[in-house]
Each structure stands twice: as C-alpha cells, then as structure tokens.
Amino acid sequence: MVLIQSHGSWPSPISADLAAAHDGQPEYVGFVGDEVWWTEPRPAEGGRRALVRRLADGTEHTVLPAPWNVRSRVIEYGGQPWAGAGRPEGPLLVFVDFADQRLYAYEPDAPGAVPRPLTPVSAVGDGLRWADPRIHLDRGEVWCVLEEFTGDGPGDVRRVVAAVPLDGSAAEDRAAVRELSDGRHRFVTGPRLSPDGRRAAWLAWDHPRMPWDGTELIVADVAGDGSVGGARTAFGGPDESVAQVEWAADGALLYSSDRSGWWNLYRVGPDGEPRPLCPREEEFGGPLWKIGHRWFAPLECGLIAVVHGSGATALAILDPTTGEVVDAAGPWTEWSPTLAAHGTRVVGVAASPRSGHEVVELDTRTGRARVVGAAHTDAVDPAYYPEPQIRTFAGPEGRDIHAHVYPPHSPTHAAPDDELPPYVVWAHGGPTGRSPLVLDLEIAYFTSRGIGVAEVNYGGSTGYGREYRNRLREQWGVVDVEDCAAVALALAAEGTADRARLAIRGGSAGGWTAAASLTTTDVYACGTILYPVLDLTAWGSGETHDFESRYLESLVGPLAEVPARYVERSPAEHADRLTVPFLLLQGLDDVICPPAQCERFLARLEGRRVPHAYITFEGEGHGFRRADTVIRALESELSLYAQVFGLDPAGIPTLELSK
Incomplete structure (x- = not known):
C-alpha cells in the first residue's frame, strides 16, 4: 500500500551514510600480464584511492594497504597514477603515492617486498610530481610526465616528458631523470x-x-x-x-x-x-x-575499442578498414574515459541509471561483456532508485538545453495530488564537463524523500560537439545561469515542480553557477554552493593553480581587456543582491578554489541578515572524498531544504542558519 505524505518527508533507506559509502568510482583500468587492475575509492579510509587487482581465479585483492594512496596531483586534477608490467617472476608495479607524489616501484608477489622510491623529493614549491607512466622493461625505464615546481608560486612550474630509471638511481638524484622533451610547452x-x-x-x-x-x-x-x-x-x-x-x-x-x-x-x-x-x-x-x-584503445588485430556517443556513451569495436562500429551488448549506458586492451580483451568502467560504475570486460571474440570488478550490488531495494528522464528544453534564443530530470520516487509513499514537489537544479563542474546519466545515490538520497533533481548540461557542456561547447566562450555566468533557470522555470510551468520551491546546487564551476544564479536571478528560494569560484578577478590573477590560471580568458575574456566584466559577473561583488538562504561548503586544503574566495564573499554579506551556514572541512581539497565529510554535507543540504521549503525529513540533524 502506498502511503500519502508530503514531499520531502518520505522515509527512505538511502541514508547519507549509505550514499557516502558508495561515493566515487573506479578509475584507471589496465592489464598487468593477464590480470585486470584498477584504482577505486575508499571513503571510509580517509578517502584514499586503493589499487585493486583481479587474479586469475576471479578474486579481488588490494595491492597496497592503507595509508598508501595511489593518486597523482599533476595539474591538481591528476592523471594516470600507475603502470604495471607482467613478468615471469611476478608483476612489477610503478605508482604515485599521494602523500609525497614520488614514483615508487613494488613487486607485490615478492616475499617481504615493500615499495621503493624511484624519484627524489624536492623542497622547491610543491616539489616533483609524476603522471601517466609507461614501463619499458627493455630500456630499464619508466616514461611519464614530470611536473616540477621551480618556485613557491602556483605558476612557478615546468612540465616535460621524462624517463625515470627503474633501478632506483634517481631516488635521491634529480639529475638521473632523463628529460625527453625540451620544456617549451607548458603542458604535456x-x-x-x-x-x-x-x-x-x-x-x-x-x-x-x-x-x-x-x-x-x-x-x-x-x-x-x-x-x-x-x-x-x-x-x-x-x-x-x-x-x-x-x-x-x-x-x-x-x-x-x-x-x-x-x-x-x-x-x-x-x-x-x-x-x-x-x-x-x-x-x-x-x-x-x-x-x-x-x-x-587499439587491439593487436587492428580493430579499435572506442567509447563514443552524443550525450550518453557506449563501448564499441571499430573496424578501421570499413568504418563499421559495433556496440557491446549490455545494460550500461555510460562509459568512462578509461580503456585498456590486451589480446582480444578490452576493459573499461561503465554504469547505468540502475547500477553504479563497474569494471567491465569485453571479449571481442565472442562479443560477451561481463563485470569483472567493483561489481554493483543493490545496497537497498532498487525500487527506491530514481527513474530519470532524458529531456531537451528550449532556452533563450531558441537554443536547446540538455538535461536529466529525476522526479521524486518511492515505492511506498506518494504526495497528495494537489501538492507539487520541490526541485533542486544541479549544475555540474568544469564548466567544460557533463552530468552522466548514471545511478547516483546522492541524487537518490533526495528523490527517495520526495525532492526532485534536474541535472542541466548547460551550454558549454561536452558530449554534444564543439559548437555546443563553445556557447560558453566569454559567456560564463550568463549562458550557464540562463540555461539552468530555463530548465527550472520550464519544470514549474509544465506542472512538474513547485515554482515556489526551487533550489540550485553545484560544486566547483557548478558552485560558481549556483552562486551567480542566486545573485542575479529570482528563480530560486535557496541554494547549496560547494567549493566554488566566487571572485573572478582574484581567481584570474593568481588565486588558483596553474592549469586553470588562464581559463577565464576563454570563459570570460582577457582580464586586461574586460576588467569590468570580471567585476560585474562575480558573485563576491554582488553579495548585496543575495536575499535567499544558502549553504556554503568548502575544503580547507583546496588549492583550485581556495577558502579565501568564500571568506571574502561572506565578509561582503556581513550585516545583511541572510540566513546561511558556512561549513569547512579539514583535510579535504577540491571535491570531497571522506565518508564523514560527505555525510555531513548531504545532511546539511537536506536540512537547508527542509527549513526553506517546509519539509519534515525524519532523523536529519538541524542545520543552524546564522544571520
């Protein structure tokens, strides 16, 4: 029997603890000999990335115990952090450890073996970092990317293609690293x-x-x-x-x-x-x-495994002689940009609206695809999962806006017929990114309680061609804000969402869009802003890392030429326009969107008596990885919506909103 209860108050087995336990996804798949290896998140272990191997008998083993954290910081967003080589005497692993960013070599099957450093530590700036390694046993080297800081500033850095000796001779000697490129390019x-x-x-x-x-x-x-x-x-x-x-x-x-x-x-x-x-x-x-x-990923036979699509993606085998593309059969509707091939086998990471990200192997001889790692298991009855809709909305000037709409959904509860649900618009990060249509228990955390979610792939998102991507050129803070608002208002106009109970949330560039939306429109009753960009002038003149330090020239325009545009679009300059409650969440170790941005924003809001909460997290950088952080963030966000929308969720700590 379905019980009638107001939106936002439905009981749900999808707790914040459960969502946090399933946060993140496997990445960086590869073959080591005949074995499949990958990294996967461990939220309960301080958010570290573990390296996992699948043995011939199908069992999974963690290669390195805590606190080893297989993760690179090159360009801050990182990259491929490991490589492996199969040998008769057992596999050889080369990996980057997050704590010191050194390259290490490890022979996991050798009795008593421990990781040994291959690269030195540098006391200059943020030191030496490594990514995208390839082992060349015949040369006795690892070829990879070297990121070397030459001073204390985020822009005091050079990047080259380099060769690191496998014998450990460079562990204390920077000069033993061979540079293969001349350093004339900023990024490689x-x-x-x-x-x-x-x-x-x-x-x-x-x-x-x-x-x-x-x-x-x-x-x-x-x-x-x-x-x-x-x-x-x-x-x-x-x-x-x-x-x-x-x-x-x-x-x-x-x-x-x-x-x-x-x-x-x-x-x-x-x-x-x-x-x-x-x-x-x-x-x-x-x-x-x-x-x-x-x-x-090219196969030995000449065929090519490809991830392809418009919007959603599929795994396929491409015949380069005919151009024929044959998609792999299976329930997966989204494939991540990580592929590896070995013989006739292809391995990748895939998910669907009914399953989280899994490691999937395709046998190109039989066409059979199967899960070989990080297998999805339903932690709750899947009847509580949302049932998403792929939608295209009309935006300003008639432009298409792609979105995924997740209506409130519960197998046990429904709202009164005359009550429209609250909706939260989710703006993805990047902004050159895309929200994939996959099972996300953070979305289900809200929809299973009676709160709708709409993910907007606003103009500038990838997956729809360069023209769609270029819509955001010099229009950041305009097109993204307009597209999110257009989707929110369209949902209200068609009777899907309650016009009086709309919210917006986003992290990183999505946090920018959320903050810009709250300070330039009257569409939303509240918002959740996570590790955002808030002050364009400061962010564009040295208050971020090197990789994105000139990004605003395409998103907004050259600072020297259009300084007024930087001021006009920055939420930090318009805190006086903000009149609705909001939640601001920030990692204190974030070097991409540093806490100083939030602090200036709040200082300019002081005395305006706008209900808000500012929560910071020690040890968290750009994006939250620790289970306790994710739990507090989700429960605080739900409490914000409960207070603003008049909801009554059970068992949620009350977020204290200050004025």
Whole structure:
C-alpha cells in the first residue's frame, strides 16, 4: 500500500551514510600480464584511492594497504597514477603515492617486498610530481610526465616528458631523470612509444588554451641509445583539440581530433595524411581534465575499442578498414574515459541509471561483456532508485538545453495530488564537463524523500560537439545561469515542480553557477554552493593553480581587456543582491578554489541578515572524498531544504542558519 505524505518527508533507506559509502568510482583500468587492475575509492579510509587487482581465479585483492594512496596531483586534477608490467617472476608495479607524489616501484608477489622510491623529493614549491607512466622493461625505464615546481608560486612550474630509471638511481638524484622533451610547452601528456621503438608521440598545449580548445600532437624520433630528438608538431593547433594519441600494432598513428566539430578518430597512412575512420556527429574523445584519459584503445588485430556517443556513451569495436562500429551488448549506458586492451580483451568502467560504475570486460571474440570488478550490488531495494528522464528544453534564443530530470520516487509513499514537489537544479563542474546519466545515490538520497533533481548540461557542456561547447566562450555566468533557470522555470510551468520551491546546487564551476544564479536571478528560494569560484578577478590573477590560471580568458575574456566584466559577473561583488538562504561548503586544503574566495564573499554579506551556514572541512581539497565529510554535507543540504521549503525529513540533524 502506498502511503500519502508530503514531499520531502518520505522515509527512505538511502541514508547519507549509505550514499557516502558508495561515493566515487573506479578509475584507471589496465592489464598487468593477464590480470585486470584498477584504482577505486575508499571513503571510509580517509578517502584514499586503493589499487585493486583481479587474479586469475576471479578474486579481488588490494595491492597496497592503507595509508598508501595511489593518486597523482599533476595539474591538481591528476592523471594516470600507475603502470604495471607482467613478468615471469611476478608483476612489477610503478605508482604515485599521494602523500609525497614520488614514483615508487613494488613487486607485490615478492616475499617481504615493500615499495621503493624511484624519484627524489624536492623542497622547491610543491616539489616533483609524476603522471601517466609507461614501463619499458627493455630500456630499464619508466616514461611519464614530470611536473616540477621551480618556485613557491602556483605558476612557478615546468612540465616535460621524462624517463625515470627503474633501478632506483634517481631516488635521491634529480639529475638521473632523463628529460625527453625540451620544456617549451607548458603542458604535456605521457609519451607513447611506437611498436618499433623508433618514434614517440605525445600531446602538448600552452596558455591561455585549455586542452579542449587546442592541442598539438608531437611526434619525435627515438635513437638506439634512448635519446629523443626532432620533436615536431604533426597535427592539431590553436583551434583543434587532439584528445588522445596512440600507435596501432602495425605502426600507424591513431588520434582523436575535433577538427570536424566533433572528436572523431583519425589514422595517419604511409603518405602522412590523416584519414577519418568513422566520421560522425558523435564524440570519440572528450575534455582532457586528467592526464592519461583514454577514449580508445587499439587491439593487436587492428580493430579499435572506442567509447563514443552524443550525450550518453557506449563501448564499441571499430573496424578501421570499413568504418563499421559495433556496440557491446549490455545494460550500461555510460562509459568512462578509461580503456585498456590486451589480446582480444578490452576493459573499461561503465554504469547505468540502475547500477553504479563497474569494471567491465569485453571479449571481442565472442562479443560477451561481463563485470569483472567493483561489481554493483543493490545496497537497498532498487525500487527506491530514481527513474530519470532524458529531456531537451528550449532556452533563450531558441537554443536547446540538455538535461536529466529525476522526479521524486518511492515505492511506498506518494504526495497528495494537489501538492507539487520541490526541485533542486544541479549544475555540474568544469564548466567544460557533463552530468552522466548514471545511478547516483546522492541524487537518490533526495528523490527517495520526495525532492526532485534536474541535472542541466548547460551550454558549454561536452558530449554534444564543439559548437555546443563553445556557447560558453566569454559567456560564463550568463549562458550557464540562463540555461539552468530555463530548465527550472520550464519544470514549474509544465506542472512538474513547485515554482515556489526551487533550489540550485553545484560544486566547483557548478558552485560558481549556483552562486551567480542566486545573485542575479529570482528563480530560486535557496541554494547549496560547494567549493566554488566566487571572485573572478582574484581567481584570474593568481588565486588558483596553474592549469586553470588562464581559463577565464576563454570563459570570460582577457582580464586586461574586460576588467569590468570580471567585476560585474562575480558573485563576491554582488553579495548585496543575495536575499535567499544558502549553504556554503568548502575544503580547507583546496588549492583550485581556495577558502579565501568564500571568506571574502561572506565578509561582503556581513550585516545583511541572510540566513546561511558556512561549513569547512579539514583535510579535504577540491571535491570531497571522506565518508564523514560527505555525510555531513548531504545532511546539511537536506536540512537547508527542509527549513526553506517546509519539509519534515525524519532523523536529519538541524542545520543552524546564522544571520
């Protein structure tokens, strides 16, 4: 029997504890010999990233005990933090530990073995960092990205392609690290060595471009002694984003480029000319937020495993001779940018609206896909999961706005017929990102209690081609705010949501959109702002990390040319316009959106008697990883909505709102 009870007061088995326990997803899959390895989150272990291996008998084992944390800080968002090599005597692992960012080597099957450092510690600035390693046993080296700080400022940094000796001779000697590139580019990805060992390829780009704006595909010659020279730009440029480069088994160069307006795959033939393998208005690549993201993986037989789609993504096998793409069968509707291939096997990470992210293996001989790691299990009755809708709304000037709508849903409770539900608009981060349509227990935490959620892939989001992505150029704080408001108001106008009970929430760039929405519109009754950008002038003039330090030139415009635009759009400059309650959540170790942004915003709000709460978290950076942090954040957010919307959720601590 379904009980009638007001929205927001439905009992739910999806607690904040449960949502926190399932926060995060597996990443960075790979093969070590015949075994599948990956990293996965451990919220209950201080938020560390564990490395997991699947043995031949199907059992999963954690490779390194706590407190080892396999995670790189290169460009702060990190990247591929490990590599493995199968050997007759057992696997060799090379990994980055988060605590000191050193590269370590480890032989997990050797009796009494412990990780041994391969790289030194530097006392300069934030030291030495490493990402995207590849082990070359025949050369006795690890080829990877080196990020080296040369001073104390966030911009005092250089990045090169480097080779680290496996014998440990560089553990205390920086000079023993061989630099393979000349350092003339601000950013580089890890090098890929051709099958014959005579060429290397990597990506590079420079300020003020972001990698989704324009990158260069660099090809260099590798001599018999391992020296690298003759580096030249083969493809790409200021207005062409090359997202990934690999070598096919036959030595052909493969890369993903958006030169057509969509990230498509290209193969370079003997004549040196690129040929599109499957020209479609779909993405076969994406934004390079982390060094080492992989949307395609060549197989030994010449076929290519690809993650592709418009909006949602699928895993498929592409035949480069015919352009035919055959999707893998299965329930998964979203594949992450991490793929690996070994023989006829392909492994990736996938999820769906009914399942969390899992490690999935495809056997290309049989076409069979199966879960081989981090298998989803229903912690509660799946009848409590939301039933999402893929929607397209009309925005200003008739532009399309893509969104996922999650109506309130419970198998045991419903609201009175004459009561419309409150809705929270979720703005994703990036802003060059996208909200995937997957099971998220944080969304279910709200929908199962009678609160709707609408994820808006506003103009600027990826997955819909370069034209859609470019809508946000110099329009950040305008298009994203307008698109979120258009979705919220459309839901109210059609009778899906209660116009008087709309909220907005977002983290990072989504936190910016939430704050900008609260200070420039009257659409929302309250908002939740997580680790946000709030002051464009400060953020654009040194108050963030190097990777995004020039990002605002494309999102807002050059600061020197349009300084008034930075002031006009900054929520910190318009705290006097904010009249509705809000919750502000911030990690104290955040170097991307530092706490100083929140503190200035609150100082300018002082005396205005706007109900709000500001909660900070020791040991948390950009994005929350610890279970206790996620629990407090979710319960505080629900309490905010309860107080503003007149809801009565059971068992939730009351958030104290100050004035």
